[in-house]
Amino acid sequence: xxxxxxxxxxxxxxxxxxxxxxxxxxxxxxxxxxxxxxxxxxxxxxxxxxxxxxxxxxxxxxxxxxxxxxxxxxxxxxxxxxxxxxxxxxxxxxxxxxxxxxxxxxxxxxxxxxxxxxxxxxxxxxxxxxxxxxxxxxxxxxxxxxxxxxxxxxxxxxxxxxxxxxx
Amino acid sequence: xxxxxxxxxxxxxxxxxxxxxxxxxxxxxxxxxxxxxxxxxxxxxxxxxxxxxxxxxxxxxxxxxxxxxxxxxxxxxxxxxxxxxxxxxxxxxxxxxxxxxxxxxxxxxxxxxxxxxxxxxxxxxxxxxxxxxxxxxxxxxxxxxxxxxxxxxxxxxxxxxxxxxxxxxxxxxxxxxxxxxxxxxxxxxxxxxxxxxxxxxxxxxxxxxxxxxxxxxxxxxxxxxxxxxxxxxxxxxxxxxxxxxxxxxxxxxxxxxxxxxxxxxxxxxxxxxxxxxxxxxxxxxxxxxxxxxxxxxxxxxxxxxxxxxxxxxxxxxxxxxxxxxxxxxxxxxxxxxxxxxxxxxxxxxxxxxxxxxxxxxxxxxxxxxxxxxxxxxxxxxxxxxxxxxxxxxxxxxxxxxxxxxxxxxxxxxxxxxxxxxxxxxxxxxxxxxxxxxxxxxxxxxxxxxxxxxxxxxxxxxxxxxxxxxxxxxxxxxxxxxxxxxxxxxxxxxxxxxxxxxxxxxxxxxxxxxxxxxxxxxxxxxxxxxxxxxxxxxxxxxxxxxxxxxxxxxxxxxxxxxxxxxxx
Numbered sequence: 001x002x003x004x005x006x007x008x009x010x011x012x013x014x015x016x017x018x019x020x021x022x023x024x025x026x027x028x029x030x031x032x033x034x035x036x037x038x039x040x041x042x043x044x045x046x047x048x049x050x051x052x053x054x055x056x057x058x059x060x061x062x063x064x065x066x067x068x069x070x071x072x073x074x075x076x077x078x079x080x081x082x083x084x085x086x087x088x089x090x091x092x093x094x095x096x097x098x099x100x101x102x103x104x105x106x107x108x109x110x111x112x113x114x115x116x117x118x119x120x121x122x123x124x125x126x127x128x129x130x131x132x133x134x135x136x137x138x139x140x141x142x143x144x145x146x147x148x149x150x151x152x153x154x155x156x157x158x159x160x161x162x163x164x165x166x167x
Numbered sequence: 168x169x170x171x172x173x174x175x176x177x178x179x180x181x182x183x184x185x186x187x188x189x190x191x192x193x194x195x196x197x198x199x200x201x202x203x204x205x206x207x208x209x210x211x212x213x214x215x216x217x218x219x220x221x222x223x224x225x226x227x228x229x230x231x232x233x234x235x236x237x238x239x240x241x242x243x244x245x246x247x248x249x250x251x252x253x254x255x256x257x258x259x260x261x262x263x264x265x266x267x268x269x270x271x272x273x274x275x276x277x278x279x280x281x282x283x284x285x286x287x288x289x290x291x292x293x294x295x296x297x298x299x300x301x302x303x304x305x306x307x308x309x310x311x312x313x314x315x316x317x318x319x320x321x322x323x324x325x326x327x328x329x330x331x332x333x334x335x336x337x338x339x340x341x342x343x344x345x346x347x348x349x350x351x352x353x354x355x356x357x358x359x360x361x362x363x364x365x366x367x368x369x370x371x372x373x374x375x376x377x378x379x380x381x382x383x384x385x386x387x388x389x390x391x392x393x394x395x396x397x398x399x400x401x402x403x404x405x406x407x408x409x410x411x412x413x414x415x416x417x418x419x420x421x422x423x424x425x426x427x428x429x430x431x432x433x434x435x436x437x438x439x440x441x442x443x444x445x446x447x448x449x450x451x452x453x454x455x456x457x458x459x460x461x462x463x464x465x466x467x468x469x470x471x472x473x474x475x476x477x478x479x480x481x482x483x484x485x486x487x488x489x490x491x492x493x494x495x496x497x498x499x500x501x502x503x504x505x506x507x508x509x510x511x512x513x514x515x516x517x518x519x520x521x522x523x524x525x526x527x528x529x530x531x532x533x534x535x536x537x538x539x540x541x542x543x544x545x546x547x548x549x550x551x552x553x554x555x556x557x558x559x560x561x562x563x564x565x566x567x568x569x570x571x572x573x574x575x576x577x578x579x580x581x582x583x584x585x586x587x588x589x590x591x592x593x594x595x596x597x598x599x600x601x602x603x604x605x606x607x608x609x610x611x612x613x614x615x616x617x618x619x620x621x622x623x624x625x626x627x628x629x630x631x632x633x634x635x636x637x638x639x640x641x642x643x644x645x646x647x648x649x650x651x652x653x654x655x656x657x658x659x660x661x662x663x664x665x666x667x668x669x670x671x672x673x674x675x676x677x678x679x680x681x682x683x684x685x686x687x688x689x690x691x692x693x694x695x696x697x698x699x700x701x702x703x704x705x706x707x708x709x710x711x712x713x714x715x716x717x718x719x720x721x722x723x724x725x726x727x728x729x730x731x732x733x734x
Contacts, residue, residue: 006324006325006340007324008322008323008324008344035345035348039345039348039349039352040348040352041345041348041352042345043323043340043341043344043345043348044341045338045340045341057340059323059324059340059341059344061344061348075351075355076348076351078321078322079319079321079322079323079324080322081322
């Protein structure tokens with residue numbers, strides 16, 4: 001079977017955690033954000049350098065915020081090589097939602113690589129997520145504190161995910 | 168055992184053994200039949216995997232077909248219910264594809280057949296000898312495949328792509344991903360039973376076809392209006408790609424090669440262009456249009472000719488109308504007609520003529536200006552209007568010469584003599600009108616004539632003064648001629664004097680004769696007075712009256728009438 005040169009990445013997370021802001025900062029936008037509220041997803045692309053020096057094209061599916069993987073979301077997840085889970089550090093509940101979404105997404109794409117982005121690092125003084133919790137999470141999957149406002153941690157998260165994508 | 172039993176044993180021993188053997192075989196068969204249900208699936212599975220598979224299939228074909236036929240005949244509803252989930256979508260899909268292609272072809276044929284553009288194409292096909300279908304194809308192939316994406320069905324990632332060379336670069340991965348998401352969204356939103364998918368979309372002059380396959384989809388971005396052949400070719404190419412993907416031992420290079428070949432835009436366009444079905448050129452639309460055009464032209468020419476004939480007739484009648492000069496006929500707003508010209512006030516009115524020439528647009532309208540005509544007929548009408556001649560005068564005009572003939576009173580004659588030369592169009596007057604007599608003149612003439620006649624009416628006397636009775640008839644004649652003499656004298660404006668003159672022959676003495684002359688004159692006067700002649704008017708001529716000295720020598724008497732002017 002001929003394989004595509006690009007890789008499909010799905011970005012999942014609760015409402016208002018900053019997925020679209022992260023994508024807007026990092027990827028090459030082609031479509032309007034109105035698709036998020038109409039179709040439920042917006043697809044953009046970006047070029048990320050692999051550890052071996054080659055470039056990898058990521059096709060990022062920014063999926064509208066949701067609490068669970070329904071039928072439509074499942075169809076969007078099909079064929080994904082990587083999962084970008086996003087939570088809001090200032091709202092602990094969004095971390096539980098992100099982890100729940102990760103479990104559900106694994107049922108659809110069990111082989112996909114995953115990283116967790118704890119967003120809104122610029123509001124660290126208001127975070128509800130305890131550092132101990134973050135440390136425990138790092139034992140299960142790569143975790144990055146990011147800020148869509150400043151861009152801190154975003155590039156590293158994408159680079160790590162790219163490096164861990166299955167061949 | 169008694170003898171009877173022994174005998175029976177001897178006679179029936181052989182039959183008993185045969186019966187026992189048959190019963191044993193029956194038991195064996197029943198025992199085999201009893202376990203058949205458990206053994207049959209296993210046996211069938213063994214046959215399917217063994218060398219006897221083909222033989223078994225051939226052997227089972229006939230009984231299975233018969234059994235299926237019996238089942239269809241006997242349990243029709245059961246079979247229909249069982250096949251319904253399969254047959255329904257299959258039939259729908261087949262009919263839908265066929266109808267879509269048919270409708271597209273019909274639409275294209277109709278659009279091209281009944282338009283000016285379609286007629287132009289038919290003329291081009293007729294002139295060039297190329298089938299109409301090819302001409303239509305040449306012109307309707309105003310489409311171009313801008314982009315062709317082979318998209319992995321599961322992930323929405325682009326497996327292969329081809330784009331027209333002149334187009335700007337685009338993010339194919341993002342577009343393919345978004346397209347896949349939208350297709351999934353549409354399918355999940357409005358698709359029935361998950362089987363219906365987004366197949367096409369149209370935006371302005373662009374058409375998007377999304378041809379679905381089990382492993383990959385083909386997205387085709389087309390500019391223009393493509394025909395159904397292109398869709399069929401794309402389906403064939405997608406099937407070839409899937410055949411390469413599904414082939415045993417297919418390598419990535421092989422699939423990539425098949426994909427590249429399938430997505431060759433130039434070859435795809437060429438195949439689609441030549442795959443259009445060739446239809447026999449139908450000439451009836453063109454013939455129908457030509458027939459309609461010829462009919463319309465003939466009708467127009469006939470109507471135009473009829474109109475021109477009518478206009479010529481109108482022009483001829485107006486040109487022959489005395490006192491009217493036609494300067495133009497305006498028929499630009501048919502059927503309304505406006506007549507322009509110059510009209511003499513003495514010409515006969517044009518309205519009756521125009522009313523006789525009325526048509527669908529009504530009688531022609533008049534737009535005339537006044538002028539004076541030198542036409543003889545009009546000059547004659549003008550002379551009659553200005554001179555108002557009596558019935559006894561006849562007027563003629565010829566070459567501008569006005570002729571007046573007849574009798575007329577002196578007053579009219581004086582006026583005519585002054586006015587006639589001044590009438591417009593008259594260059595010469597020929598006056599031949601005699602002045603008419605007055606009653607006085609007539610009466611005077613009659614009296615003069617009577618005065619000449621009276622001396623000839625004489626009475627003859629015998630001897631003496633008494634008239635011969637037979638001669639008294641002249642007295643009656645005289646009285647009749649003198650009746651109303653006073654009135655006639657008054658009309659003539661004269662004084663009348665009647666003198667009764669007596670005469671004698673040469674014989675006799677002078678005194679006697681003088682007496683006879685006076686007596687005979689007196690007798691005549693008296694006789695006339697008796698018959699109504701006014702006595703004041705009549706006297707007897709005296710013997711010394713100088714006017715009657717030379718009297719005829721005969722025995723007679725007569726009346727002399729003298730006329731004199733009234734004081």
